[in-house]
Amino acid sequence: MRSSPVYVIVAFAVLFGTAFTRVDPAFGVEDVGTVAVSLPLFGPAEVDLPVRIHETSGKAVDLVAPELVSLKRDSGAGQVTVMPSSVVVLHDGKPVTGIPLAASAREDLVVRVHGLADAGTYTARLAVGAATGVEVTTPVTVKVRSKVAVAWLLILAGVALSALLRYLIVTYQDGLRARARIGLLTVRLRQTRDTLGELDEDERRVLRSVADQIDELAVRLEAQDHPAPAQFDECARKVSGVLSFVTCARRLSDMDDQVARDLLDVVKLWLDTPVDADTIVSRRETAERALTDLSQAINAAASPFGRQIAALLADVDQALAAARTTGRSDAVNALEPAKRNLLDARAALAVNPAEARRLYDLASAVRDTSGVTMGSARAVQDAPVRDAVTADVSNPLRDIGKKSRRAELVVTIAVALVAVLLGQQLLYENQLAWGSSLDKIAAFLWGLGLHPVGGTVFGGIESLGARISGGSAKE
Structure with a gap:
């Protein structure tokens, strides 16, 4: 008697049913979201990625320490894979390789990543596994930006170059004044x-x-x-x-x-x-x-x-x-x-x-x-009385140029302060991943007065000097 195809299928499913059964994990990992960190002035950054795990089946489970399965940085021209110098998992401040999770319990872990040398936006994926082989992954976004002092220095460097160029111009003007x-x-x-x-x-x-x-x-x-x-x-x-x-x-x-x-x-x-x-x-x-x-x-x-x-x-x-x-x-x-x-x-x-x-x-x-x-x-x-004689060896040209030079110095200092504060607001504060090469060039050019940000042009020393003195600014 020939076997019905239905019987064959049923027999196959009974024999290998376990392989097709979907196993739900007995734990969950909460979304980490975005982590922001500042890059030190010297050396790479260290970032702590918080991981919160909770048991969901009502039974205790042994977990393997979270693993960083991928780390990429957005270079502006695409994703670049980054190899950190080291990754350590901490529980209560101590390194661990695994953790027992009691029934209905929650545990907080920290994945400490060393060696992020560049500012920018990083995308990481963390994997948390159980002894049974079940694994849960979660994405993490890391924003690394340079210290604000770096932005200040670059803006001031732009202002200094602008002042130097103006000084050279003023030197030529001093020749004309002489x-x-x-x-x-x-x-x-x-x-x-x-x-x-x-x-x-x-x-x-x-x-x-x-x-x-x-x-x-x-x-x-x-x-x-x-x-x-x-x-x-x-x-x-x-x-x-x-x-x-x-x-x-x-x-x-x-x-x-x-x-x-x-x-x-x-x-x-x-x-x-x-x-x-x-x-x-x-x-x-x-x-x-x-x-x-x-x-x-x-x-x-x-x-x-x-x-x-x-x-x-x-x-x-x-x-x-x-x-x-x-x-x-x-x-x-x-x-x-x-x-x-x-x-x-x-x-x-x-x-x-x-x-x-x-x-x-x-x-x-x-x-x-x-x-x-x-x-x-x-x-x-009886001779006519003559006018009184005065002794005068004063400098009739003593005020020429002095007031203008003092005013230029005051304006230059004001320009530097305004450039740093305004540049920090427009370039740095709202950019958690500030510090790429393009960002640094933009800060320098901003201080020099050659780079617009959000429709605003700093304009350099001459432009701000015109604004302070009540003249028209050069946009």
Whole structure:
């Protein structure tokens, strides 16, 4: 009797039924989800993957320690398999190779993976098996990003390069500014020359000396031997000093005062000293004090009392000349001490008016007893009063460029702070896997002002400087 195909199938199923029976695991593994970790500044990262296992059949089961069956990193161009340096399974902080799971119990394990050397997104699969051979796998996503300090440094490097490029541009602009300063000095010296009117030979020589020093700065600048800012300042002071020197020299022509003329020689020495000389600062300071003393002496001589002294001195000189002509030795002997007293009174007038008055009174008493006439004295006293002399060796160009340089420094520091904070917000905070080569290049270019993020362009130092100063930013 032939066997029915149905019987054959039934017999086969009974004989091999066990092989086709689906065995459900007696345990479950909860989803891990996403794990985030920061990459150390030096060396690879270490990441702990939490694994929670729970028994589901109501019977105890022996489990094999979880195993990392795959680890891949998203390189941007595809998945790249990563081989960690080591994988350790920990239970209560101790390495284990297996774990007994009691009925209806839960256990927490940690799979510690060593050797993640690159930032990025990793995809891992963990397998948990039982002694019966049943295995459960679960996916894990690992986000590894570099330290925020790396982003800061790269952004600051971009800002620094931007500042360097700007510095080179500013250096070129400084050359243009130096040429402008030379032009201004030349104009100021020419204006001084026009103010002074007709010059004598000594005054022309001093003016030529200062003009030659300005021309020397121009020649050195053209030869790329950039003069120091202090040398420009010194030339500017000399332009002011020329006017004070000539004014004092002309006023001293009416005064027979050797001390004042010695002070004038000190000023002339400074004006003739090259601006790059080692002694230029000390000579200028000495000349400034000399001009101050000169101006005080000249202004004191122009005061009402000073004009009285000058008038009496003129009378005494006239009487001395007449006494010497007529051979009156008694008058000469009386008038010569009076003249010395008047010269001392004129010298003391600016610093010690009381002493000047005492000396004047002594000389006036001699005049009254010698019968000297008042003709020349009256002429001196009635002469027009001249303007007061001022001692000025200040730098008329002292503020050119200084404020702009200070402002540029402040703006550069502000740019660095804003670039780091804004770059951290836009580039780093929302990127748990930040730190790839492309990310680092983007951070550097952001600091340089060449990389847009989310429609925002940093724009670099010049752009932010325009925003701070109220100008239009360059997008």
